[in-house]
Amino acid sequence: MRAYIEDLKKHVGSEVEIRGWIYNRRVKGKIAFVLVRDGSGVVQCVGVRGEIGDERFAICDKAPQESSVVVSGVVRADERSPGGVELGIRDIRVLAEAAPNYPIQIQDVVPEVGFLMQNRHLWLRSRKQAALLRIRAEVIRGIQEFFDSRGFMRVDSPIITPAACEGTTNLFEINYFDEKAYLTQSGQLYAEAAAMALGRVYCFGPTFRAEKSKTRKHLTEFWMVEPEVAFLELDGLMELAEQFVSHLVQRCLERRKEELKVLERDTTKLEKVAPPFHRMHYNDAVEKIRKEGLEFPWGEDLGAPHEEAVTKGFDKPVMVHRYPAAVKAFYMQPDPQDAKHALCVDVLAPEGYGEIIGGSQRIHDFALLERRIEEHKLPRSAFEWYLDLRKYGAVPHSGFGLGVERTVAWIAGTEHIRECIPFPRMLYKIYP
RNA sequence: UCCCCGGUAGCUCAAUGGUAGAGCGAGCGGCUGUUAACCGCAAGGUUCGAGGUUCGAGUCCUCGCCGGGGAGCCA
Incomplete structure (x- = not known):
C-alpha cells in the first residue's frame, strides 16, 4: 500500500510503499540505515544484506544522496527512532540516480547563508x-x-x-x-x-x-x-x-x-x-x-x-x-x-x-x-x-x-x- | 544610497611577506543497530579579478566584482 511518511504511525505492522529521496545514510557492514524523505517527513529505512540480497543492498549502500527511490517494507515501532517508527526494507529501487557531490551536505558543516541562497532551489x-x-x-x-x-x-x-x-x-x-x-x-x-x-x-x-x-x-x-x-x-x-x-x-x-x-x-x-x-x-x-x-x-x-x-x-x-x-x-x-x-x-x-x-x-x-x-x-x-x-x-x-x-x-x-x-x-x- | 566585515579545495575554515593545510563532503575499502555513525586509503587549488610595491605576495597598496551584517524607508 502506498503511504506518506507522516502517516506511517498508522501503519505499524503492515507493509507499505513510500516514494521519496535519499536524505542521508549510515552503512554498517551488512546492515544499512537509509534516511528517506518524501516531503511529508523523514523515515529511517533499514536494509539487511542477508534479507534483501546484494543488488538491493548495493542501492542502500551506494545510491547517492538525493537519488529518488521507491521503498517498500514493513513499518515497525522503534523507540530509538526520532519519529517513533522505521521501515524494514523488503524492496528498494532507484527511479533516478542523483549526481554525486550534492552541494548541500548534512554532516558537520553549517554552510554560509550566501551559499545556501545561491542554492535556494x-x-x-x-x-x-x-x-x-x-x-x-x-x-x-x-x-x-x-x-x-x-x-x-x-x-x-x-x-x-x-x-x-x-x-x-x-x-x-x-x-x-x-x-x-x-x-x-x-x-x-x-x-x-x-x-x-x-x-x-x-x-x-x-x-x-x-x-x-x-x-x-x-x-x-x-x-x-x-x-x-x-x-x-x-x-x-x-x-x-x-x-x-x-x-x-x-x-x-x-x-x-x-x-x-x-x-x-x-x-x-x-x-x-x-x-x-x-x-x-x-x-x-x-x-x-x-x-x-x-x-x-x-x-x-x-x-x-x-x-x-x-x-x-x-x-x-x-x-x-x-x-x-x-x-x-x-x-x-x-x-x-x-x-x-x-x-x-x-x-x-x-x-x-x-x-x-x-x-x-x-x-x-x-x-x-x-x-x-x-x-x-x-x-x-x-x-x-x-x-x-x-x-x-x-x-x-x-x-x-x-x-x-x-x-x-x-x-x-x-x-x-x-x-x-x-x-x-x-x-x-x-x-x- | 551610506557605514562595517569578508572572498583560499565541493562546504566550513587555517596559513609572521618565505614550499598553500585541516575537518567535513564526494570516491575506494572495512564493520549486523547506526542516530550530523565510526575506522582506514587516496584524490582534490588560476588563493575573486586587474594593476602596483617587493629579491619574493594568499598575506601589503589601489581600483573593480561578488557575498554577509547594519542604517534610512517600510509590511
Missing part, C-alpha cells in the same frame, strides 16, 4: 526550510480562514497599477504598451473601493517595493493581506488586528507543533499571544524610548532600535497608535482630539521582530482628502476615482496591512525574513 529540501514553508502555508490558510469566517469578501487588487498608491516609496516601473506602469506597493486604495461595495473585504497578494533596503526585515517582493472595513473606526480596527494576529499564532501552535520543534522555536513566548494587546499612544512610546536611554525627537517615525525599545518588557505585540500625521501617509484621518496626530496604528511584534501591521482610519471627508493630495504633491488626475469614493456616500472606514513574511519570521523564530518565502527577491538578488 535545493536548500528547500532541508528539514528546517521545509518546516518554514509549512508554517508559511499555515499562516496563509489562517489568514483566509479568519476573514472568510467573519463575513469578509476576498477582493483582489491589481498588481499592475497606473501610478504610485502613496507616492512615497520607489516602485518597479514596467512598460505597459508603451505607457509607464508600476508594480503595486499596496492594494489598499482599491480595497477601499471594494469596501464601499461589499462592506467588509480583504485583498491578498504580492506587493513590490523598489527600496534599496538591505536588512533582515526587507524583501523587494513580499506578500501582504489588507482588510478594509466600512464604518470601522480606529478602536475597532485595533480590536480586529489583535484578534487576527492572535488567531494566526494560535493556529500555528495547534497545527504546526512539529515544525516549530524542528525550528527550535521557544513556543512558551507564543502561547501568551492573545487579546488584548497593549495599546500605547505615540507620545507614550516616545517617553518609553527615552526612558530606555535612546535619544529621540518628537515627531519622527520609529526606527528599528526604537521599535525594540518600545516592545521591551512585553511578551505580546504592542500597538502604537496616533503617530504624528506629518510622517504618515496622505490618506490617514486626523485625530479629532489633536490634528497633529493621525488615527493610525502599527502592531509591533515582540522579540525584536518589529512592525508586522500598519493600519489606519482613512479620511472620508472629500475636501480634506483633496487638500492632502495637493499637500503631498500627488497627481490629482490619478486619484480622481479615489476621490469619487468620498463623493458618493462617504463613510468612516479603516484597514490595515499585515506582512506575511515578517509574521512568519516572528512565529517561526527565524533570524532573517528571506527564509520565510520560497524564492526571495531582495536588493540585487533575483537568482534562482
